[in-house]
Amino acid sequence: MTEYTVEFVGTGETIEVADTETILKPCIEEGIAQEYSCRVGMCLACSAEIVEGEVTQPAARGLTDEEAENYALTCMARPQSDLKLDRGKYPPSIEDAAAADGDAAGAAADDD
Numbered sequence: 001m002t003e004y005t006v007e008f009v010g011t012g013e014t015i016e017v018a019d020t021e022t023i024l025k026p027c028i029e030e031g032i033a034q035e036y037s038c039r040v041g042m043c044l045a046c047s048a049e050i051v052e053g054e055v056t057q058p059a060a061r062g063l064t065d066e067e068a069e070n071y072a073l074t075c076m077a078r079p080q081s082d083l084k085l086d087r088g089k090y091p092p093s094i095e096d097a098a099a100a101d102g103d104a105a106g107a108a109a110d111d112d
């Protein structure tokens with residue numbers, strides 16, 4: 001087992017995560033405000049943008065292969081290196097779906 005450092009950019013929060021556990025697990029244990037819901041890789045509530053580093057997340061069914069290169073579902077993703085993650089960032093398909101539903105406020109809410 002190898003432990004990696006996961007830094008949440010812009011928050012000052014850092015946790016140690018073993019390569020055998022999901023990133024979400026120590027977040028919950030240590031009181032990090034990482035959102036989640038289904039915990040089975042489907043709802044994308046726990047999404048974070050991968051700013052730096054690599055994860056493995058073969059069970060992240062809510063992401064396309066392309067999205068999985070840039071976003072981590074923290075309920076499924078296990079670190080493969082030290083990481084920098086930007087919490088609460090969602091793949092473009094989610095933003096596009098929100099725009100298609102006429103939810104322009106939802107699509108634009110993330111700009112700052």
Ligand code: FES
Binds near residue numbers: 037040075076
């Ligand atoms: S909590 Fe639903 S995809 Fe992670």
